[in-house]
Amino acid sequence: MPEGRNEAAASGDDRISALPEALLLHTLSLLPSEEAVRTCVLARRWCNLWKYTPSLRLIQDDESFGSDEHFNKFVSHLIVLHDRSPLVNCEIHLYPDGRQPCPYVQAVQLWLQYALACHVKELRVTDYCGERIACYLICLSSPGT
Numbered sequence: 001m002p003e004g005r006n007e008a009a010a011s012g013d014d015r016i017s018a019l020p021e022a023l024l025l026h027t028l029s030l031l032p033s034e035e036a037v038r039t040c041v042l043a044r045r046w047c048n049l050w051k052y053t054p055s056l057r058l059i060q061d062d063e064s065f066g067s068d069e070h071f072n073k074f075v076s077h078l079i080v081l082h083d084r085s086p087l088v089n090c091e092i093h094l095y096p097d098g099r100q101p102c103p104y105v106q107a108v109q110l111w112l113q114y115a116l117a118c119h120v121k122e123l124r125v126t127d128y129c130g131e132r133i134a135c136y137l138i139c140l141s142s143p144g145t
Contacts (some may be wrong), residue, residue: 006070014043015082017042017043017045017046018088021049022109023056024046024049025052025053026054028049028050028053029053029055029088030055031057031076032057032058032059032061032064033050033053033056033058033059033078034058034059034061034064034065034074035051036050036057036139037078039048045132048060051068051081051082051083052085053082053088054085054086054087054088054089055087055088055089055091056078056082056087056089056090056091056115057091058075058078058092058093058111059093060093060094062116063074067109068104069104072104072107075111076110079111081112084117084118085118086118086120086121087115087118087119087120087121088120088121088122089120089121089122090115090120090121090122090123090124091124091125092102092108092111092112092120092124092125092126093125093126093128094108094125094126094127094128112125116140118143119140120140121139121140122137122138122139123136123137123138123139123140124136124138
């Protein structure tokens with residue numbers, strides 16, 4: 001290992017937090033939103049960084065959430081706390097284990113309204129419903145952008 005890396009590791013320097021904010025936000029936007037929120041415990045600088053990511057990746061996952069109600073509450077709280085700046089993209093993946101019907105259709109409608117209010121450029125909704133998978137991709141950029 002190069003000597004500089006050994007010194008940084010030995011001193012406990014946080015090199016990732018030293019990166020420019022734009023790079024950190026881009027990196028967080030690649031993660032599912034739940035994992036991006038979890039980064040708030042890493043350091044003081046990371047505490048609110050997830051609130052400004054230009055992308056939301058809302059992925060229902062029983063391993064992470066355990067129940068539909070927990071996923072619904074997480075996303076509902078997330079959109080209340082997330083900054084209202086424009087979104088580059090928003091992905092919503094529902095029912096990865098094929099459950100049907102959606103127990104929180106009204107909440108999903110609010111999530112979509114939030115994304116549209118943030119002038120999302122690309123909105124992707126994937127609905128896993130039994131044997132059928134419906135995927136909707138809507139590109140909402142204005143001409144010339």
